[in-house]
Amino acid sequence: MINPVPPFLIYLIGALLIPLLRGKAKKCLLVIIPIVAFVDLLHIPHGTYWTFPFIGYELIFGQVDKLSMLFSYVFVIMSFAGFLYALHVDDDLQHVAVMCYAGSALGVAFAGDLFTLYAFWELMAVASVFVIWADRSKRAIDAGFRYLMVHLFGGAVLLAGIVIYASQTGSIAFGRLGGNGIGFWLILVGFILNAAVPPLHPWLPDAYPAASVTGAVFLTAYTTKTAVYTLLRAFPGVEVLVYLGAAMTVYGVLWAIIENDMRRLLAYHIVSQVGYMVAGVGIGTGLSMNGSASHAFCHILYKALLFMGAGAVIQATGLRKMSDLTGRGLYKKMPLSLIFYMVGAFSISAVPLFNGFISKPMIVKAAEAAHNIPVFFLVHLASIGTWLCVGLKLPYYTWFGKPRSGAKEIEAKKPPVNMLWGMGFLAFLCIAIGIYPDVLYRILPYPVNFHPYAPPHIIGTLQMLLMTGVGVWLLLGKLAPHAVINLDTDWFYRKGASLFVKFCYGMSSVRTGMQNLSIDLVDGVITVSKNPIYAVESLFSKKKHGMPPYNADTYRQAIGKGVMVSIILFCVLCLLLFARLTQLSK
Amino acid sequence: MRILKILLLASIVIVCFLGFLVYPGDESHYFWEKIPVFEAVFGFIGCIVLIVFAKILGRFFLERRENYYD
Numbered sequence: 001m002i003n004p005v006p007p008f009l010i011y012l013i014g015a016l017l018i019p020l021l022r023g024k025a026k027k028c029l030l031v032i033i034p035i036v037a038f039v040d041l042l043h044i045p046h047g048t049y050w051t052f053p054f055i056g057y058e059l060i061f062g063q064v065d066k067l068s069m070l071f072s073y074v075f076v077i078m079s080f081a082g083f084l085y086a087l088h089v090d091d092d093l094q095h096v097a098v099m100c101y102a103g104s105a106l107g108v109a110f111a112g113d114l115f116t117l118y119a120f121w122e123l124m125a126v127a128s129v130f131v132i133w134a135d136r137s138k139r140a141i142d143a144g145f146r147y148l149m150v151h152l153f154g155g156a157v158l159l160a161g162i163v164i165y166a167s168q169t170g171s172i173a174f175g176r177l178g179g180n181g182i183g184f185w186l187i188l189v190g191f192i193l194n195a196a197v198p199p200l201h202p203w204l205p206d207a208y209p210a211a212s213v214t215g216a217v218f219l220t221a222y223t224t225k226t227a228v229y230t231l232l233r234a235f236p237g238v239e240v241l242v243y244l245g246a247a248m249t250v251y252g253v254l255w256a257i258i259e260n261d262m263r264r265l266l267a268y269h270i271v272s273q274v275g276y277m278v279a280g281v282g283i284g285t286g287l288s289m290n291g292s293a294s295h296a297f298c299h300i301l302y303k304a305l306l307f308m309g310a311g312a313v314i315q316a317t318g319l320r321k322m323s324d325l326t327g328r329g330l331y332k333k334m335p336l337s338l339i340f341y342m343v344g345a346f347s348i349s350a351v352p353l354f355n356g357f358i359s360k361p362m363i364v365k366a367a368e369a370a371h372n373i374p375v376f377f378l379v380h381l382a383s384i385g386t387w388l389c390v391g392l393k394l395p396y397y398t399w400f401g402k403p404r405s406g407a408k409e410i411e412a413k414k415p416p417v418n419m420l421w422g423m424g425f426l427a428f429l430c431i432a433i434g435i436y437p438d439v440l441y442r443i444l445p446y447p448v449n450f451h452p453y454a455p456p457h458i459i460g461t462l463q464m465l466l467m468t469g470v471g472v473w474l475l476l477g478k479l480a481p482h483a484v485i486n487l488d489t490d491w492f493y494r495k496g497a498s499l500f501v502k503f504c505y506g507m508s509s510v511r512t513g514m515q516n517l518s519i520d521l522v523d524g525v526i527t528v529s530k531n532p533i534y535a536v537e538s539l540f541s542k543k544k545h546g547m548p549p550y551n552a553d554t555y556r557q558a559i560g561k562g563v564m565v566s567i568i569l570f571c572v573l574c575l576l577l578f579a580r581l582t583q584l585s586k
Numbered sequence: 587m588r589i590l591k592i593l594l595l596a597s598i599v600i601v602c603f604l605g606f607l608v609y610p611g612d613e614s615h616y617f618w619e620k621i622p623v624f625e626a627v628f629g630f631i632g633c634i635v636l637i638v639f640a641k642i643l644g645r646f647f648l649e650r651r652e653n654y655y656d
Contacts, residue, residue, distance in 0.1 A: 257637060258644035368616075384632040455608040462601045464629035469594060471633030478641055485655075486648040494655055 004044045006061050006110065007072060008120070010037045011079075011103025015096045027087050030095060034080035037106070041072055048112055057172050060112025067293060067445040071109045071229045074297045075102060077429070078221040078304055085308050085422025086214035094134035098218050100127035105222040109229055114162045114172045114187075117230070121158060121194075125151035128223055135212040143210035146490070150193070150203040158190025177234045188235060194227035195278055196271050197244050198251050202490030204270060205255070209263035209320070213311035216263060217422075220307050221300045224270060228277045228296045232445075237284025245279025246367075246378040248272065253385030255488065260321050260481040262310040262394060266303070269348065269390055272382055273299050279379060280363040283370050286446040291362030294440055298355040298433065302347035305426040306390065309341025312419050313398060316412040322394065322481040326401030328410035337415070338399050340423035345395065347430040349387035352461060355430045358437035358452045361461075365450070384468050391465075392472045393479050602626055 014033035021029055046069075050061035079102040089095070104127055107120035125148070132144040165183030166172045177184055189200075196204040208219050235241065252272025259265040273295070280292030316334060319325050331338055343354065350356040360383070367376040433440050441448040472479065528535045605622035618624045 253636060254640045254643060255648075257640035258648065373616075380628070381632050381636065384629055385636045388633055388636065459601055459604045459608050460625035463598075463605060463623065463626035466594065466598045466601060467626040467629035468633040470598070471630050471637070473591075473594075475634065475637050478637055482649075483652055484649045485652050486644055487650060488648075 002039070002043045004040050006050055006107075007037045007040050007044075007076070008061075008103040008107035008110070010040060011099050011106065015099035015103065018095050018099065019092050026095075030083040030087060031080065033099070034076050034083065037076045038073075038080070041069065041076060044069070051112075054115065057115065057166075058113065059116050060174075061107070061116060062110050063112025063174065064110060065445070066443060067229070067232060068109045070293055070297060070443050070445065071225065072106055073443065074225075074300050075105050075109065075222065078102075078300050079218070081301075081304060081422050081426045081429075082214070082218045082221070084425060085217055085311075085419050087418040087422075088416040089212075089214050091134055094131060094212065094215055097127050097130035097134060098215070101131055101218060101222055105226050108226045112174055114166065114174050117174050118155070118159055118162055121190075121226075122155050124223065124226065125155060128219060131215045131219060132207050132211045134215050135210065137210070140210045140212070143207045146494070147203050147207040149493075150200075154190050154193035154200075157186050157193070161186025161188075161190055175233065176236065188238070191227050191230050191234070192241075192244065192278070194223055195231060195274055196224055196227075196248075197274075197278060198248050198271070199489040201248070201271050202488045205264050205267040205488065206490055208267045208270075208307075209261050213315050217304050217307045217311060220267075220270060220303045224274050225296050225300055228274060228281070228292060231278065231281045232289060232292055236281055236289060238282055241278050241282030242367075242372065242375055243282070245275045245277070245282055246375040247275070248278065249275035249379050249382035250385070251275070253382050253389065255486060256389040257385065257393070257479070258486055260323050260483065260485075262313065262320060262322060262325075262398060263307060265322075265389060265394055266306050266310060269306075269386060270299075270303060272386060273303070273348065275382065276360060276363045276379060279375060280366060283363075283366050283372070283375075285366055285370060287369065287450065288363055288366030290444045290446050290448055290450070291359060291366055294359040294444055295356075295363060297440060298347065298359040298430075301426050301429050301433070302344045302354075302356060305344035305423060305430060306341060306348065308419065308423045308426065309337050309344060310394075310398075312337040312415045312423070313412075315415045315419065317410055319410075321483065322397040323483045325399075325410065326397040326481065327404040328401070328407050329403070330410050330412065331399040333410060333412040334399070334415075336420060337423070338395065340420070340427045341395060342391075343427040343430055345391040347434065349391045349465065350383060350461060351391075351465065352453070352458050353431065353434045355433040355437075355440075357434055357461070358440065361452055361457065362450055384464065387465055387468050388472055392469065396476075397479075397481055598626070 010033060014029060017029055018026060044062070044064055046064050046066070048060060048063050052059045052061070079098070082098070083095075086094070086098075101124060104120045104123040108117055108124065111117040111120055129144050129148045129151070132140055132147060134140075161183045162172070163183075164181065165177065165179075165187060168181050168183055169179060177187060193200040204224070208216050211219055231241065249272045252268045252270070252275060256265045256268035256272065259268060277292040277295050277299070280288040280295065313325070313330065313334060314320050316337075317325065317330070347354040347356040350360045364376065364379055364383070367379060437452060441450075602623045605626070609622050618628075621627075
C-alpha cells in the first residue's frame with residue numbers, strides 16, 4: 001500500500017531537484033515526476049485530509065472528490081506531454097517555473113478552503129510569469145510585466161473577496177459559495193479574470209504568444225482551466241456566467257478571424273473555448289456541468305497539441321506570422337507537424353471521432369435543453385468560427401497558401417524528435433477519448449446520460465463543417481492574413497499607462513519650471529545685492545549686458561594700491577601711537 | 587484542386603441526403619430540428635456572417651500598424 005502525498009509536493013520537490021541534476025538525469029526527472037504524481041493520484045481516496053489549524057481556521061490541502069480528481073488527472077497528463085515536448089530545452093529557469101506552475105495548479109484543485117486556494121492561486125501567477133519570462137526576449141519580458149500586473153490585480157480582488165466573505169459568513173470552506181454580498185461578487189471577479197472573460201481577457205492573447213515555444217504549451221493548460229475548476233465548484237448556476245460565456249465564445253472567434261500571429265490566433269480560441277465552459281457552469285444542470293468539466297479535460301489536450309504544432313513551425317522556421325509563412329510550401333517540409341496539428345484542429349472543431357465531439361455538444365445540448373435559445377445559437381455560431389479559423393484558415397495559410405511570386409521556398413530546420421513524441425502522445429489521447437468516450441465519462445462529477453454518436457448529431461455536425469468549408473472557399477481572399485495587429489481591451493491599460501507616464505512627465509516639467517523660476521529669482525537678488533548701482537545702471541542703459549564676470553587681473557592694481565595705502569596708514573598710526581606712549585611715560 | 591472541389595460537393599450532397607434519412611420527426615422540440623438540412627444552411631450563413639462581421643470590425647476599428655504600441 002502506498003501512502004499518498006499531496007501531489008503539489010511532488011512537483012515542488014521536482015522543482016528543487018532540477019538545478020541539481022545534469023544531462024540525461026535531468027531529462028529523466030522531467031518525465032518521471034508526472035508519472036510519480038499520476039501513480040500518487042491513483043492512490044488518493046476521496047475525502048478531506050491534510051488539514052492544518054491556522055489562526056482559528058482550518059487549512060485543507062486535500063479536499064478530494066470526482067471534480068478535483070478529474071482536473072488533477074488532466075493536469076498531470078498535460079505536464080507529462082509538455083515535458084516530453086520540452087525535453088530538448090536546457091533551461092533550468094523554465095523547467096523549475098513550469099514545475100511550480102503545474103504543482104500550484106494541482107494545489108488549487110485539491111484546496112479545501114479559500115486561504116489555501118488563494119496561496120496556490122498567487123503562486124500560480126508568479127510561477128507562470130517566470131514561464132513567460134523564460135523566453136528572455138523583449139516582447140516576452142514586456143508582456144510578462146503586463147501579465148503580472150493584471151494577475152496581481154486579480155489576486156488582490158480575490159483576496160479582498162475572500163476576506164469580506166469570511167468575515168461575513170464566518171466560513172472559509174471552498175465549496176458552493178452562498179449569499180449575494182460583495183465578497184461573493186469579488187471572488188467571482190477574481191476567478192473570471194483568470195478564466196479570461198472579456199473584457200478582463202487581454203492578458204491571455206498578449207502573454208501566451210510571447211512565451212517560448214515550449215513554455216506556451218504549459219501556459220495554455222493551467223491558468224484558465226483552474227479558473228474553470230473553481231467556477232465549477234463555487235459558482236454553479238450563477239446566471240450571469242451563461243451570458244458572459246456565450247458572448248466570449250463569439251468574441252474569441254471574431255478576433256481570431258482577423259489575427260495574423262499563429263499562436264495569438266490559437267490564444268483567442270482559448271478565450272472562445274473557455275466561453276463554452278463558463279456558459280456550462282452558468283447553466284448549472286448536471287449535463288452542462290459535466291459538459292464544462294469534460295470540455296476542460298479535452299480542451300487541455302487538444303489546445304496544447306495545437307500550440308505544439310504551431311510551436312514546431314516556429315522552432316523550425318523562426319517565423320510566427322502567417323503572412324510570412326503563406327505560399328512557401330511548408331507542407332513539403334513539415335508534414336508530420338501538419339498531421340498532428342490537424343488532429344488538434346479536428347478535436348477543437350468537434351469532428352466525430354475526436355475528443356471535442358464528445359464534450360462540447362454536451363454544453364450546446366444543455367443550453368438547448370435549458371431553453372436558452374440565444375445562448376444556444378451563439379455557442380453554435382462559435383463552433384462554426386472555431387472550425388473556420390483553427391481548422392481551415394490557420395493550416396491553409398501556414399502550410400499551404402497561394403505561391404507568391406518572389407517568395408523563396410521556406411527553409412525549415414528539423415525540429416527535435418522529442419517534440420514529435422509530445423505531439424504524438426497528445427494526438428493519441430485526443431483520438432482515443434474521441435473513439436472511446438466512456439473512459440472520460442466514467443470520471444465525470446455527475447452521472448452521464450449522453451450519447452454523442454447519435455446519427456442525427458453526427459450528420460448535423462458533418463453538414464455544418466462541410467458547408468463552412470464552402471463558405472471559407474468562397475471568401476478565402478478575405479481571410480488572407482496581413483501584417484497588422486488588432487486592438488483589444490488591453491488598449492485601455494497600455495495606452496492608459498503611456499498617458500499616465502506623459503502626465504507624470506508633465507507634472508515633472510511643471511516642477512522643474514518652478515525650480516528654475518526660483519533659482520532665477522535668487523540670482524536676481526544676488527546681482528542686486530552685490531552691486532546695486534550696477535544693477536540700477538543696467539536697468540537704464542541701452543546696452544543690456546549683465547554684470548561683467550569677475551577677473552582678478554582687472555582689479556589687482558586697484559586692490560594692491562588700496563592695500564599698500566592701508567599698510568602705510570597703519571604703520572604711520574603705529575608710529576604716532578608709539579611716540580605718544582613714550583611721551584606719556586616720561 | 588478540382589478533385590477537392592468535386593469531393594467537397596459530393597460529400598455535401600451525401601450528408602444532406604443522410605440528413606433526410608435520420609430526420610427525427612415529431613421528437614423535435616424546435617422548428618429547426620424539423621429541417622433536415624438546417625445545420626448545412628446554418629453553417630454556411632454563419633460562416634459568411636462571421637467573416638464579414640470580423641473583417642468590418644478589423645478594417646474600421648481594430649487594425650493598426652505592427653509597431654503601434656512601441
